[in-house]
Amino acid sequence: MDLQHMGRAARDASYVLAEAGTHTKNAALEAMAEALESHAEVILAANAKDLDAARENGIGEAMLDRLMLNPGRLTAIADDVRNVIRLPDPVGAELESRVLENGMRLSRRRVPLGVVGVIYEARPNVTIDIAALCLKTGNASILRGGRETFHTNQELVKVIRHALAACALPEACVQYIGEPGREWVSGLLRLDQYVDMIIPRGGPGLHQLCKEQATIPVIIGGFGISHTYVDDSADLTRAIEVIDNAKTHRPSACNALDTLLVHEAVAAALLPALSARMAGKGVQLVACEQALPLLQQGPAAVRAAEEGDFDTEWLSLTLGVKLVSDVNAALAHLRAFNASHSDAILTNSLASAERFVNGAPSAAVYVNASTRFTDGAQFGLGAEVAVSTQKLHARGPMGLEELTSYKWVGQADYLIRR
Amino acid sequence: MDLQHMGRAARDASYVLAEAGTHTKNAALEAMAEALESHAEVILAANAKDLDAARENGIGEAMLDRLMLNPGRLTAIADDVRNVIRLPDPVGAELESRVLENGMRLSRRRVPLGVVGVIYEARPNVTIDIAALCLKTGNASILRGGRETFHTNQELVKVIRHALAACALPEACVQYIGEPGREWVSGLLRLDQYVDMIIPRGGPGLHQLCKEQATIPVIIGGFGISHTYVDDSADLTRAIEVIDNAKTHRPSACNALDTLLVHEAVAAALLPALSARMAGKGVQLVACEQALPLLQQGPAAVRAAEEGDFDTEWLSLTLGVKLVSDVNAALAHLRAFNASHSDAILTNSLASAERFVNGAPSAAVYVNASTRFTDGAQFGLGAEVAVSTQKLHARGPMGLEELTSYKWVGQADYLIRR
Numbered sequence: 020m021d022l023q024h025m026g027r028a029a030r031d032a033s034y035v036l037a038e039a040g041t042h043t044k045n046a047a048l049e050a051m052a053e054a055l056e057s058h059a060e061v062i063l064a065a066n067a068k069d070l071d072a073a074r075e076n077g078i079g080e081a082m083l084d085r086l087m088l089n090p091g092r093l094t095a096i097a098d099d100v101r102n103v104i105r106l107p108d109p110v111g112a113e114l115e116s117r118v119l120e121n122g123m124r125l126s127r128r129r130v131p132l133g134v135v136g137v138i139y140e141a142r143p144n145v146t147i148d149i150a151a152l153c154l155k156t157g158n159a160s161i162l163r164g165g166r167e168t169f170h171t172n173q174e175l176v177k178v179i180r181h182a183l184a185a186c187a188l189p190e191a192c193v194q195y196i197g198e199p200g201r202e203w204v205s206g207l208l209r210l211d212q213y214v215d216m217i218i219p220r221g222g223p224g225l226h227q228l229c230k231e232q233a234t235i236p237v238i239i240g241g242f243g244i245s246h247t248y249v250d251d252s253a254d255l256t257r258a259i260e261v262i263d264n265a266k267t268h269r270p271s272a273c274n275a276l277d278t279l280l281v282h283e284a285v286a287a288a289l290l291p292a293l294s295a296r297m298a299g300k301g302v303q304l305v306a307c308e309q310a311l312p313l314l315q316q317g318p319a320a321v322r323a324a325e326e327g328d329f330d331t332e333w334l335s336l337t338l339g340v341k342l343v344s345d346v347n348a349a350l351a352h353l354r355a356f357n358a359s360h361s362d363a364i365l366t367n368s369l370a371s372a373e374r375f376v377n378g379a380p381s382a383a384v385y386v387n388a389s390t391r392f393t394d395g396a397q398f399g400l401g402a403e404v405a406v407s408t409q410k411l412h413a414r415g416p417m418g419l420e421e422l423t424s425y426k427w428v429g430q431a432d433y434l435i436r437r
Numbered sequence: 438m439d440l441q442h443m444g445r446a447a448r449d450a451s452y453v454l455a456e457a458g459t460h461t462k463n464a465a466l467e468a469m470a471e472a473l474e475s476h477a478e479v480i481l482a483a484n485a486k487d488l489d490a491a492r493e494n495g496i497g498e499a500m501l502d503r504l505m506l507n508p509g510r511l512t513a514i515a516d517d518v519r520n521v522i523r524l525p526d527p528v529g530a531e532l533e534s535r536v537l538e539n540g541m542r543l544s545r546r547r548v549p550l551g552v553v554g555v556i557y558e559a560r561p562n563v564t565i566d567i568a569a570l571c572l573k574t575g576n577a578s579i580l581r582g583g584r585e586t587f588h589t590n591q592e593l594v595k596v597i598r599h600a601l602a603a604c605a606l607p608e609a610c611v612q613y614i615g616e617p618g619r620e621w622v623s624g625l626l627r628l629d630q631y632v633d634m635i636i637p638r639g640g641p642g643l644h645q646l647c648k649e650q651a652t653i654p655v656i657i658g659g660f661g662i663s664h665t666y667v668d669d670s671a672d673l674t675r676a677i678e679v680i681d682n683a684k685t686h687r688p689s690a691c692n693a694l695d696t697l698l699v700h701e702a703v704a705a706a707l708l709p710a711l712s713a714r715m716a717g718k719g720v721q722l723v724a725c726e727q728a729l730p731l732l733q734q735g736p737a738a739v740r741a742a743e744e745g746d747f748d749t750e751w752l753s754l755t756l757g758v759k760l761v762s763d764v765n766a767a768l769a770h771l772r773a774f775n776a777s778h779s780d781a782i783l784t785n786s787l788a789s790a791e792r793f794v795n796g797a798p799s800a801a802v803y804v805n806a807s808t809r810f811t812d813g814a815q816f817g818l819g820a821e822v823a824v825s826t827q828k829l830h831a832r833g834p835m836g837l838e839e840l841t842s843y844k845w846v847g848q849a850d851y852l853i854r855r
Contacts, residue, residue: 123806261852354448398845399543412654426801428801428803430806435806435807
């Protein structure tokens, strides 16, 4: 395997894909979905090999569950591919078109990015998911999955490539780096001659590696500390419902609530009741000095916050609680603790809502809603490629359009510049 | 000087700028323009120091002219700032807004990027230009100019900061790294905690350095090999006018023509006449094997192309000429030689035009027009921050909107996710 060769093949395939019609791309997606079903046996056999190896390596049950495929999950993955078929194809749309004073018709047309590199960890469904979304948007993809899913991914990519070939598309539209070793990741990150964008799907460590080593634009995101600020004007009974949802609906999600900021004036009224609700959900509380005595009046487990607690994305049933003097102090906390993902204010005050929306440094800001809404499906994007916390290119949930670029097209009658 | 400190100050200033109204930002721009005029004497004195140092270092006349300010040039720079005042402020616009099925009003609002780092070379007008465009779009900027303009830039930045302070904006909205040494550039490129985007304005070497070292998204661009393909159906008389314009209108520009591709079937008719026109403009020709004998029938200087000639951005009165068998061969050449900036087809065939527009890998593609049109002012963008040849975030000429990001805003009535 040679990365330069893979890059060149991907670039060449991207030229074919960029000009493939929606009909062709959808036919390849349907062929993929069918092949996933008809090749279920070999895919599941490969997956069993990965599971055996994982068990031998003493990998935990939660991780094993993420690796595991079964007929039901495979059908669900095939159905996801069919959902992508039903999404509108963003490629080719004219974003704007006007006639300049000199008579040139100038347009911006949506085009694929070209070649997308994706580096991800355990779940094998990402292989199919990303390949399908890239295919739909006319992008070639180079995939690098985790070692734990090696055999499964090999079979999945084989299936994808057969489907591509059956629809007269180049197999190099989807390529997979199977070799073990970090040097392959580093090599992919420096393949700037051929790769237009890198999407890391994993934890902060993977993102940091990509930032450090990539010479290609990287989409950073997928994690971040989420805050909810309860203003003094909030409806406290309903506020508890929203806090509960944000914290406990899916604690392992990146948009789950990490730190609750509470206006001092309503702390005494809110915190004991909150403790009661959190105790019922098994949530542990981590409180600032001022919040601690108030929370100790309630039944939930609570400890004093230590250095670093408000810098922590819990991804579990833990909730930081801190009192603040007003909405400006809440914003100061958000800024000091690098809020970048999803943050909410609960308030009945128009002024506080406006102040918070304008001042929060986050990709998604909510007024009187759970932070759990930051999600491509919830936002109606049809698909979610990633959730970006950077400000260039795309911010927040990325759908199909965010896998595209544009080109300027100028048409005239042998026009020269004066 | 401490980069961490500068970064933090820029980030804090960006929060103030992000919420500053257009009126405040325009008042600061007007104060900048006035201060440039009222401080002309000290600015020109500082510039004289730079010019003296440059002459001592034996810097050539062309470079000296780029460094040099005089009262007329200073007035032009102040006028450019006043032009920025007249541009519409992109910040705050709602890009989309809809009500989700669950009742949440979901909007995307245009917001500043935050902090923009700009690394540039000789011309001192870039200091004012970038500071003004960033200010208008609510971005703080950290500037790093060339050593040759050290004194001039120090004075310019002093003038800018006085103007900011006079309008009650933080001086840290515009900061300048004056210290000599590459390590300051490297440090800026790794200030990802505070800086949202890096714009290098310089040659390929600077862009490569930024790609290699930056942990912050970089806008790559500003150069690239420009091609024009003459199809067999082209109107050859008018084609010569367009080729002449693309090559000679401003040979040092990044959108000037580098390589002319000619359909074999019209080479004999076109090339001798082209040679005559080019001879009159002092253009030297560099020809592929097939084109050479045809060009030798004309009066222009011509030599056989060597390895690397079609990889060269000439930036001078030199033109590469190569024969190709059809539009597909022309596209294959564009792809092999990494066309990424501005490319044109001259044709009367609708099919060839469509094929070229769809297949060219360039940021700007023209049908029957000079490549010289790729420019923010020509495209009606009002300003030009840079010309991007990458596909993420922005492609081609970047105006004020490309200095912005967006945030998602969800408003509801204590809404939870089911």
